[in-house]
Amino acid sequence: MTASATPARTDAQLAALLPHPAADANKYTRGKLYLVAGAAPYPGAARLAGTAAERTGAGYVELFCAGKSLLAVRCSSPSLVTRDWRTWHPARLEPPREGHPWACVIGCGFDASPALMELLAETVRAFPAPLLVDGGALGLLAGETGLRLAAERAASSEAAPLVLTPHGGEAARLARAAGVSDTLDAPDLAGALARAYHALCVLKGPRTFIADASGAVELMDRGTPALAKAGTGDVLAGIIGALLAQGLAPRDAAALGCALHAEAGRAAADALTDICTTTEDVIAFLPAAVRAIAGA
Ligand SMILES: NC(=O)C1=CN([C@@H]2O[C@H](COP(=O)(O)OP(=O)(O)OC[C@H]3O[C@@H](n4cnc5c(N)ncnc54)[C@H](O)[C@@H]3O)[C@@H](O)[C@H]2O)[C@@H](O)CC1
Numbered sequence: 001m002t003a004s005a006t007p008a009r010t011d012a013q014l015a016a017l018l019p020h021p022a023a024d025a026n027k028y029t030r031g032k033l034y035l036v037a038g039a040a041p042y043p044g045a046a047r048l049a050g051t052a053a054e055r056t057g058a059g060y061v062e063l064f065c066a067g068k069s070l071l072a073v074r075c076s077s078p079s080l081v082t083r084d085w086r087t088w089h090p091a092r093l094e095p096p097r098e099g100h101p102w103a104c105v106i107g108c109g110f111d112a113s114p115a116l117m118e119l120l121a122e123t124v125r126a127f128p129a130p131l132l133v134d135g136g137a138l139g140l141l142a143g144e145t146g147l148r149l150a151a152e153r154a155a156s157s158e159a160a161p162l163v164l165t166p167h168g169g170e171a172a173r174l175a176r177a178a179g180v181s182d183t184l185d186a187p188d189l190a191g192a193l194a195r196a197y198h199a200l201c202v203l204k205g206p207r208t209f210i211a212d213a214s215g216a217v218e219l220m221d222r223g224t225p226a227l228a229k230a231g232t233g234d235v236l237a238g239i240i241g242a243l244l245a246q247g248l249a250p251r252d253a254a255a256l257g258c259a260l261h262a263e264a265g266r267a268a269a270d271a272l273t274d275i276c277t278t279t280e281d282v283i284a285f286l287p288a289a290v291r292a293i294a295g296a
């Protein structure tokens, strides 16, 4: 049976979720995003996710990346606090302080190296706040170990939320590993992945479906083919991660994040054409997206 997706939220509903900073805000109260991203072949993915997160209001973005990616990211994005990912030990983090929300995004620009599987496993096991898994880390999660880790995280006493943001290829891999048919319609596939991995699943594409394990599916279809460019998924991960880091509930962060991403793509295509819009332009047009939604 095909699940019916509820229509996208109205701009007024989305505007109410925008995380405007309080007058007495500081960088910690505005939310800290830990970003574990950027293997040596893909420093760009880390930079795209990190700068998109900064643009979406996160007060502090701390990036953990491959040693070989450090210089490229530090030189191009000095506001990102950038460290070698050999120093990423989520189990050793002090718990977040009241009023200082956190989230983590892992996987943008990951490749399939076994060392990264360990980084992912430690993060799924120990990161004590909302965790979004994207990019190459989804391929690592797609297996017996990943399914077990996701189940253990959901069963733990903190049970901090897990969000997955697969594109069609990544969703097919996650489905095969979980014994889910990859011939399901997109809304059903999103729901089945949400159940199998105990996560909120944001199944990306020309139409994006946001599903949780309860079977509720939300449709987001305000995007543009101008977004069909390498790296726009890394940008979306950074946007949703920043909203999680600012304390939004996973479903709200996904719905608002997808809408901001789509609107930024549309605004960029209006100004620059659907042909000439680049992934960096999507980040540059996030302010137009915030204004469009806030104006509602
Ligand atoms: N500037 C950068 O450094 C970039 C790095 N990226 C990173 O590159 C790594 C590999 O990601 P890729 O997505 O390129 O490769 P993947 O190997 O994950 O997936 C691509 C494969 O999936 C198939 N596929 C099926 N449906 C698809 C769909 N709807 N969208 C895309 N592919 C689909 C394609 O045919 C292709 O064979 C990830 O870690 C990602 O974060 C990419 O995001 C591109 C930009």
Ligand SMILES: Nc1ncnc2c1ncn2[C@@H]1O[C@H](COP(=O)(O)OP(=O)(O)O)[C@@H](O)[C@H]1O
Pocket: 166, 167, 204, 205, 206, 207, 208, 223, 224, 225, 226, 227, 228, 229, 230, 231, 232, 233, 234, 235, 236, 261
């Ligand atoms: N034709 C399209 N119409 C609307 N949105 C699209 C279209 N093609 C891709 N997108 C959006 O662009 C993003 C692409 O993400 P992804 O495939 O993960 O890219 P990458 O892995 O290169 O970062 C997704 O958010 C997706 O919904």
